[in-house]
Amino acid sequence: MKQIKLILSDIDGTILDDKNMIDGGLKNNIQKLRQKKIPFILASARSPKGMVSIAKKLDVLDNPIACYNGALVVKNLQAEKYTTILSHELKISETQQILNILMNKFPRIAINLYSGSNWYVENIDKWVKIEADITKMVPIETDLTQLVAKDKIPVHKLLLIGETSEIKRVKQFLEEANYSDSSFYLSKDNYLEITNKQVSKEKALRELVNYYEINLSETMTLGDNFNDVPMLDLAGLGVAMQNAPEEVKHHAQVTTKSNNENGVSFAIKKYALKE
Template sequence: MAIKLILSDIDGTILDDNNKIDTGLRLAIANLKKQSVPFVLASARSPQGMLNIAKELDVLDNPIACYNGALVVKDLQSNNYSTILSHQLEKAEIEKMLTIIQQNFPKVAINLYSGSDWYVEKIDKWVKIEADITKLTPIVTDLQTLVAKNNLPVHKILLISEPEEIAQVHQRLRDSNLANSSFYLSKPNYLEITNAQVSKEKALRELAKTYNLELSETMSLGDNFNDVPMLKLAGLGVAMDNAPTEVKKSANVVTGTNNQNGVSKAIEKYVL
């Protein structure tokens, strides 16, 4: 069937190893618009962390799936963007995680994300690195007090430290009966935590419903293990050539690497 919706990962997919956008993608998206095919970005990033990329690609009119699908928004350019889908972590589990980390792993940087806001307890080397990557500035506050006293929707927690310590944290949290939270290593030293119901696969299902499309009419592109469910679900799952072997096996086809304009080449070949 003809592809009528595209859902694409960002890092390692439309961005090359120097964080530059696929040079053929803006033209490809302009041509997609002529055929009324939405190009939707999906990432573990926050809304503000995706804003400049969405602006550069001129896709701000389309939905954007943030925090791996925990928050799907539209009209991101507006301070009052509209929410299509929102899954937040449970308050009791957040408080339990914060206690475990603060008491047992004090060197771990805790980053808490709510909508467009990024909260931290202190500015350490890890927070500085993340700020340099995202070009965003966190709000420094007491996280336990913030969660306890506010009805704050927490869409993601990001824990950063040395890989060995993050591996220990990962195992400790998995053993702590946090049934409604899921844990994912996006890097050896980055542990991402979202509601267990969150995935790019669920975001793709919701977007297909929003556009009144069959899943067979969708295409997804990605390069990492958290992309596998949406690669399998879409009518056409496209893995980047820089993806691990198991990720490639989950896709229907493999395109060029993120350094070879693999996304725009796949759009030209399979959609346009």
């Protein structure tokens, strides 16, 4: 195995345990990586604001950050106006059609719209409150249909939250509609993410490899869920968490300890720092 020169890691279920606490040894290990000039880059379905506090605690604010599963890759996240490295938005016409379907056929689903660092919702229901508690963000209440119709902001992601059974029905319905530019995937059993088809953590990894002028064989990725599979497949070393579904583990070369056992730190020490 080649020397690791870049690490791309998921957040929820990976560096965060089941109580949303950060891997206890991670900050210290990131400092060791920095000494070896190995960037540790966060990749998540979260928005830029939803990643600031974690990036600050880990002291990686000066590294690129892949938000919305790679729909938006930014740098200098601490700055009022961060630097955009990469941006892929949803097609407005498809977004309008999807909103119309959701509001008419699936009214109990919570619709969350993300644009840049902003989070928009129709109203604050129980699902939105749960997400706000996790991300420590405050959403903007507005008429989503009117917001999209104005076509003045980029739509980086729609997040649909509801009961697991209903989310599965929504996913099947939208997939059968055969939208040309939108992709649908579960980040949790009851979280359906909608982004441009050009978006994935795999593509974010490719962009970052070009940015740092290294080879894919020199990268390590860590993740725990189905939206992490593309980057686990592509990396020189794909590392699945012990808490990942078995199907996800099959796409990784190795499995580390669980998110409740500081599995990311364990993998960094074993494969990147070789301690």
